[in-house]
Amino acid sequence: MAQSPIGDERIERFRTGVHGDVIPSDDDDYDDARAVWNGIIDKYPTLIARCRGVADVIRAVEFARENDLHVAVRGGGHNVAGTAVCDDGLVIDLSEMRGVRVDPEERTAWVQGGAAWADVDHETQAFGLATPGGVVSKTGVGGLTLGGGIGHLRCKYGLSCDNLRSVDIVTADGRYLTATVDENEELFWGLRGGGGGLGVVTGFEFELHPVGPEVATCFVLYPGERAAECLRAYREYVATAPDEVTTLSSTGVMPDEGLFPGDVVDELKIGFLGCYAGPPEEGEEALAPLRELGDPIADFSGTMPYAEFQQTFDEDYPDGMRYYWKSLYLDGLTESAIDRICYWAETAPSPLSTVDIWELGGAITDIDPEESAFVGRHAPFLLGIEANWEDSANDEANVEWVRDCVADTRQFSDGSFYLNFPGFFEGGEAALETTFGAAYERLIALKDEYDPADLFDPNRDANSAN
Numbered sequence: 001m002a003q004s005p006i007g008d009e010r011i012e013r014f015r016t017g018v019h020g021d022v023i024p025s026d027d028d029d030y031d032d033a034r035a036v037w038n039g040i041i042d043k044y045p046t047l048i049a050r051c052r053g054v055a056d057v058i059r060a061v062e063f064a065r066e067n068d069l070h071v072a073v074r075g076g077g078h079n080v081a082g083t084a085v086c087d088d089g090l091v092i093d094l095s096e097m098r099g100v101r102v103d104p105e106e107r108t109a110w111v112q113g114g115a116a117w118a119d120v121d122h123e124t125q126a127f128g129l130a131t132p133g134g135v136v137s138k139t140g141v142g143g144l145t146l147g148g149g150i151g152h153l154r155c156k157y158g159l160s161c162d163n164l165r166s167v168d169i170v171t172a173d174g175r176y177l178t179a180t181v182d183e184n185e186e187l188f189w190g191l192r193g194g195g196g197g198l199g200v201v202t203g204f205e206f207e208l209h210p211v212g213p214e215v216a217t218c219f220v221l222y223p224g225e226r227a228a229e230c231l232r233a234y235r236e237y238v239a240t241a242p243d244e245v246t247t248l249s250s251t252g253v254m255p256d257e258g259l260f261p262g263d264v265v266d267e268l269k270i271g272f273l274g275c276y277a278g279p280p281e282e283g284e285e286a287l288a289p290l291r292e293l294g295d296p297i298a299d300f301s302g303t304m305p306y307a308e309f310q311q312t313f314d315e316d317y318p319d320g321m322r323y324y325w326k327s328l329y330l331d332g333l334t335e336s337a338i339d340r341i342c343y344w345a346e347t348a349p350s351p352l353s354t355v356d357i358w359e360l361g362g363a364i365t366d367i368d369p370e371e372s373a374f375v376g377r378h379a380p381f382l383l384g385i386e387a388n389w390e391d392s393a394n395d396e397a398n399v400e401w402v403r404d405c406v407a408d409t410r411q412f413s414d415g416s417f418y419l420n421f422p423g424f425f426e427g428g429e430a431a432l433e434t435t436f437g438a439a440y441e442r443l444i445a446l447k448d449e450y451d452p453a454d455l456f457d458p459n460r461d462a463n464s465a466n
Helices: 008-016 030-032 054-066 117-127 141-146 187-192 225-240 282-290 335-346 362-366 392-412 428-448
Strands: 021-024 047-050 070-072 088-091 100-103 108-112 166-171 176-179 200-207 214-225 247-252 269-276 300-307 322-330 354-359 381-390
Touching: 008 021, 008 047, 008 054, 021 030, 030 047, 030 088, 047 054, 054 070, 054 088, 054 166, 054 200, 070 200, 100 117, 108 117, 117 141, 141 200, 166 187, 176 187, 187 428, 214 225, 214 282, 225 247, 225 269, 225 282, 225 335, 225 354, 247 282, 247 335, 269 282, 282 300, 322 392, 335 354, 335 392, 381 392
Parallel strands: 047 088, 070 088
Antiparallel strands: 021 047, 100 108, 108 200, 166 176, 166 200, 214 269, 214 300, 247 269, 247 354, 322 381, 354 381
């Protein structure tokens, strides 16, 4: 347990200066407050400040700076690397700042920094509008957006960060700034996919698009023994699919007794999931080829509310389970790549783990790479390797499986990875430099300008996560 180096008097002054709760290590709520979604993360901050507004955030940043405390920022707490909590520092917890305000005429939404995508969908779908989010509705808006934001609408409307109009942020010196393409524009560039670490983002303004409330969806699964064949067909399908279609493939056992007949529950499967950002009747036709690759094990495709589709995976990723995910941007889905993807899916030590292929392209490539810090616009696919398991005794086997898969499949990539599937940021600065390429020095310059004392560093504690 963290031992506070800060005197009780200073903590009490801090407590009386904010409206939210300040939770030290001897508080009864401490263990619940420090817990994050990924059960493998076990960190002990000195203090946790649950902020209720921008004034609380400013005071928390000032307190951290005055007392030489490293800061972790918690939005949804869903980052697999556990960056929402830290050892021996201050967690600025935004989970009580979840407001969403929609302007249906301007087609914009202003979202507080602690909101989850379910909060956004609930408000925007009341007007038949949406902005690209993730694929699990409990994921925090802040972390996903700052890392890019690859979701179900990406091929038609781009990434979450591509749809930002403005960002409100409290920087390390306690200033409250707004960043747009015309104001603090270099900061705005870095916040669009640079991964954070430049301050505490308290608000996002997103552009909205007409989506739903009903959308055509695809969720179909085939026998795992046909995975290579299905991936070849998938490669051909996405090459000509319209941008309204956004899909991904997932290969693993996925042992859900509620979904599958008993004789295949424990067998390897390959699934395709996607939706159509347009009229449902057009979408059903556009998605049909993925449902016609042979006799499926199960087919849950159909027209449904967009907000419901956004929650499809929620129950598969419960709080407290153990997760370790890494990724690589692929140069293509070659025969050799397909062979290795199938091999690693077959050898996963946990039946809950999957090897995923995310279709990219479309609107993602419409943005000039120089417009934002996000990397990956060059890649046609993203490889995601998800180790998901329950027993801590299996930590080493699952982590090793993911790392071995990445080491093997790096031959099909330039070595860059998606910041929201980072493992524990192994490789440190060298890995980030490889990923960001020419943008790396530009990000370093931003960090030096806005956080020269390194108050915010989302990767500092990552390697100590397990």
